[in-house]
Amino acid sequence: MQEDSNYLIVVNDEEQYSIWPSFKKEVPPGWREIGFEGNKQACLARINELWVDMRPRTLREAMA
Template identity: 60%
Template sequence: MSDVLTLADTWCVVINLEDQYSIWPFRKDIPYGWREEGTIGTKEDCLAHIKEIWVDMRPRSLKEAIAAQVQTGVAGA
């Protein structure tokens, strides 16, 4: 097995407007609504990075709605 990383084996971590993470083949155009997060490497490296940093799976809109309810004292039971 070779230690050389080819473009076909290279992935990048992407993030969307809801702060949800995924991986995407490095050589392909990133879909609309997503942007590069900055991590590039093997599929396994990228997935390990996501596992380490994505600790709150709630979408950004939900986190913001909950924060607004807490701030206004409307939080439910």
């Protein structure tokens, strides 16, 4: 993946984040777009803001 390409931020049911090349259009099963698109650096910076607790959702809920 190139640094200057556009990416989408995607999230799965466990609220784990990743990036997906925007040119591929269809995200993998189990993932959904969150509505943010940009270059790799911008996407990773946004994920850093959003994903403050790295534990999967089900683990966070079990520990609550």
